[in-house]
Amino acid sequence: MATTGVLEQGERDEPPGDEPALSVRDLGFSYSGQPVLESLSFVLRAGEFAVLLGPNGAGKTTLFSLITRLYAYRQGGICIGGHDLNRHSVQAHARMGVVFQQPTLDLDLTVRQNLTYHAALHGMAPAEARRRASLQLARVGLQDSLRQRVRHLSGGQRRRIEIARGLLHDPQLLLLDEPTVGLDIASRRALVDHVHQLCREQGVAVLWATHLIDEVHPDDRVIVLHRGQIRADGSVTEVVSHAGSASIGEAFDRLTQGAAR
Numbered sequence: 567m568a569t570t571g572v573l574e575q576g577e578r579d580e581p582p583g584d585e586p587a588l589s590v591r592d593l594g595f596s597y598s599g600q601p602v603l604e605s606l607s608f609v610l611r612a613g614e615f616a617v618l619l620g621p622n623g624a625g626k627t628t629l630f631s632l633i634t635r636l637y638a639y640r641q642g643g644i645c646i647g648g649h650d651l652n653r654h655s656v657q658a659h660a661r662m663g664v665v666f667q668q669p670t671l672d673l674d675l676t677v678r679q680n681l682t683y684h685a686a687l688h689g690m691a692p693a694e695a696r697r698r699a700s701l702q703l704a705r706v707g708l709q710d711s712l713r714q715r716v717r718h719l720s721g722g723q724r725r726r727i728e729i730a731r732g733l734l735h736d737p738q739l740l741l742l743d744e745p746t747v748g749l750d751i752a753s754r755r756a757l758v759d760h761v762h763q764l765c766r767e768q769g770v771a772v773l774w775a776t777h778l779i780d781e782v783h784p785d786d787r788v789i790v791l792h793r794g795q796i797r798a799d800g801s802v803t804e805v806v807s808h809a810g811s812a813s814i815g816e817a818f819d820r821l822t823q824g825a826a827r
């Protein structure tokens with residue numbers, strides 16, 4: 567089970583470069599005194615694809631809200647590329663891309679405008695922004711859509727554009743919160759396969775949150791979250807064996823006491 571190696575956090579301004587893409591240490595969080603995350607610890611290495619698998623209400627979005635600093639945490643720590651999120655948030659977030667559960671593209675702008683606007687927020691010069699937009703769009707197979715208005719694209723294409731946007735500033739870590747919501751089965755499968763390929767080709771670490779068991783690939787690392795606690799963390803084989811089950815679906819059911827059904 568992959569639960570070791572969490573960093574001593576916030577000790578350095580410039581990490582040496584071999585730091586984990588993401589390290590979460592003893593993280594806890596409550597809404598109005600009601601605990602929703604309890605002592606979460608895990609480390610995500612460069613190029614690793616991890617599925618954060620949890621039923622509705624497990625705490626996946628809350629975890630993402632802490633990593634993106636929508637909410638502040640007081641218990642535990644988060645480091646991105648070795649940068650402590652509370653102490654060096656600008657450096658930490660420069661190394662992270664996000665695809666939120668709710669789409670956030672401007673439908674009335676073109677694909678290029680959406681991407682270059684985001685690049686400007688990251689301080690990129692216009693020529694560099696255009697170069698990177700073309701590169702990332704080609705990687706998601708949408709190089710011909712630059713001048714199209716987002717409103718005219720399909721749900722699957724829009725999600726790919728959000729992924730291209732998340733990768734525009736060449737982050738070490740890509741977070742995706744239930745990115746297949748609203749897509750049909752074929753588009754879902756294509757998107758999952760596609761992000762696996764990006765992960766392999768670009769070496770970016772991916773944390774993919776979902777409650778859908780069929781989005782787990784056989785070689786993935788799986789972190790099972792239930793009621794704010796990590797119930798298992800390891801390869802598919804390890805999680806299945808840990809739960810004493812015959813398949814990852816059965817293991818998920820057992821570890822979440824059927825909450826996923």
Ligand SMILES: Nc1ncnc2c1ncn2[C@@H]1O[C@H](COP(=O)(O)OP(=O)(O)OP(=O)(O)O)[C@@H](O)[C@H]1O
Nearest residue numbers: 597598602620621622623624625626627628629777
């Ligand atoms: N703003 C909030 N105020 C109070 N409680 C909240 C708030 N947001 C979420 N919760 C509660 O925190 C728990 C975790 O919710 P969260 O949205 O993080 O889970 P999730 O795993 O992302 O679920 P889903 O798959 O349904 O999005 C749930 O019990 C939820 O009701």
